[in-house]
Amino acid sequence: MNKTITGLKLGLPKEIWTQDIDIIAPHLKEWRDIYNGNTPIMLTPRTTAEVSKCINACRQNNFKIVPQGGNTGLVGGQIPMGEVLISLTKMKKIRKVCKVNNSMIVEAGATLQEVHNAANNFDKQFPLFLSSQGSCTIGGNLSTNAGGNHVLKYGTTRDLVFGVEAVLANGDIYDGLTNLRKDNTGYDLSNLFIGAEGTLGIITAASLKLFNIPKYTQRALIAVQSPKMAIELLEHSRCDGKMSMFEVMSHISFNAVVKNFSMVRDPFKKAYPWYVLIDWDTESKAMGLRLAENLLSAAYEKKIISDAVIAQNETQSKEIITIRENMSAGQKYLGGSIKFDITVPIEYIPSFLIKTDKLITKLIPGCRPVAFGHFGDGNIHYNISQPPNVEKHIFLGKWDDASELVFDIVTEFNGSISAEHGIGVMKKKELAKRSDPVKYNMLRLVKNALDPSNIMNPRVLL
Ligand SMILES: Cc1cc2nc3c(=O)[nH]c(=O)nc-3n(C[C@H](O)[C@H](O)[C@H](O)COP(=O)(O)OP(=O)(O)OC[C@H]3O[C@@H](n4cnc5c(N)ncnc54)[C@H](O)[C@@H]3O)c2cc1C
Structure with a gap:
C-alpha cells in the first residue's frame, strides 16, 4: 500500500496532496453523521490539468477515487471508504460572464453562494436556491x-x-463548455455527467444559464387544513x-422550527395542520x-385556506423563508429521523x-411522520421522527423496513425513490431492485463504456 501511495505522490505537485488527519477529518464525516469514512490521502487539484494528473496517478497506482465538493450530499456518495478523496x-x-447571452462559466469548486454573488454582480441571477x-x-x-x-x-x-467540462476516468478532458442555445450534433454528452454522482468522471467547470432578477418577489405564508387543500x-x-x-410544511415540522429557533416566530394566533409558503414574481x-x-381572499371565500400572512416588507419575507430553511435543522429536536426524499405526481x-x-x-407505533417540501414539484421530504418512548438506535434499526414500505407506496403511485438527493450508497439496492431492467442495463452500459475499470466513485449508484 505504502509503495503505491509513494508512487501516487511522486507523480503530483506536493501542494495538492495531504495525509494530515486534522485537515482531512472534516471531509470524512457528513452532515447527518450517518457515514464516517477513511482515505489514505486527499488530493486538492487547482486546475483541470491537475485533476487529469490526479486521475491518471490514481489509475496507474491502482487507487479508486471519490470526488467531493462541499460535502453536503445526503446519500453518502461523497464519503470515501478507503478510496482516494479528490476535493x-x-x-x-x-472564468467568464457573457451578459448578452445570459451565461457564465464557473469552476466546479465554487460554492452556490459564490455563483449567486458573481451573477448578481452583473445584475443577473442563477436561480438554484438550496439551504x-x-x-x-x-x-x-x-x-x-x-x-x-x-x-x-x-x-x-x-x-x-x-x-460541462469533465475529466474522464482515462484522464481525457471533455470540453462541453458551450453557451450555444441550439446544438443538434448527436448525444448530449454533458448531460451524462449531470446526476451521475461522480461515477463517470470529475466535473471541473460548467457553463451556466443566467436569468434576469425578478423586479419584486411577493411572499405569503398560508394556513390550510390538509394536503388536499394545499394542492x-x-x-x-x-x-x-x-x-x-x-412549499408545504406539516404542523409538526413547522412547530419544531418556530418553537426552537429564536430568529423566527409563529405569525398565526392559532395552530393549523398545514402551512404553505408561496412566492410570486411581479413587476x-x-x-x-x-x-x-x-388570490388569497378568493381562496378564503372558496374555503381553500384558513388564514394567511402576506409579507409587507423584506424583513417579514425573510422571516417566513427562514422557517422553511430550518425544517431539517428543526427536526433534530424531535430525535432520530428516518428520511425519504421522494416524488409522486402532484x-x-x-x-x-x-x-x-x-x-x-x-x-412503527408511536413514530411521527414529518412531511414537508417542494409540493409544487411533487417532491415530499417524507421523514419519520423517533417515537418518544423508543431508544434512537432501536428506532433507526427500522430504516430498511420503513424504506420497503415507503418505496412500495411510491412505486404504486408512479413516483421516484429519489427526487433530489440522488442514489449514493444509501439507495443503491433500491435502484437495482426497482428500476426498469432496460433502464438499469443502459445505466450499466454507459458506466462500463466510460469507466471500464470502475475507478470513479465505485460504490455509488450502481
Ligand atoms: C441543509 C441542507 C439542505 C439541502 N437542501 C437541498 C435541496 O433543497 N435540494 C437538493 O437537491 N439538495 C439539497 N441538499 C443536498 C445537497 O446540498 C445537494 O445534493 C448538493 O447538490 C451537493 O453539493 P456538494 O458540493 O455538497 O456535493 P458533495 O456532497 O460533495 O457530493 C455529492 C455527490 O456529487 C459528487 N461530486 C461532487 N462534486 C463533484 C464533481 N465536481 N464532479 C463529479 N462528482 C462530484 C460526489 O462524489 C457525491 O457523489 C441539502 C443538503 C443540506 C445539508
Missing part, C-alpha cells in the same frame, strides 16, 4: 442534479446548464407562471401585494400521505 474546493474561478448554498458547490449541484425551491419556475440544475391552492394560485415557489411591490390579496400527494402515514404508524 474540488480549490477550483473556484469564475446548503453557502457550502455546496456547483460541481456537487450538477453531479446530484440538485433541485431546491425554484424548480417550479426554472427547473432542476440539469435545466440550468449549457454544458387546490396550488392550482388556484399559479397565476400565469408568476408563481416561483410553492412591483404594489402589484405583488394586490395579486396576493386578491395529484397523488394527498392520497400518498394518507396511505403512508397510516401504514408507517402501524409499522
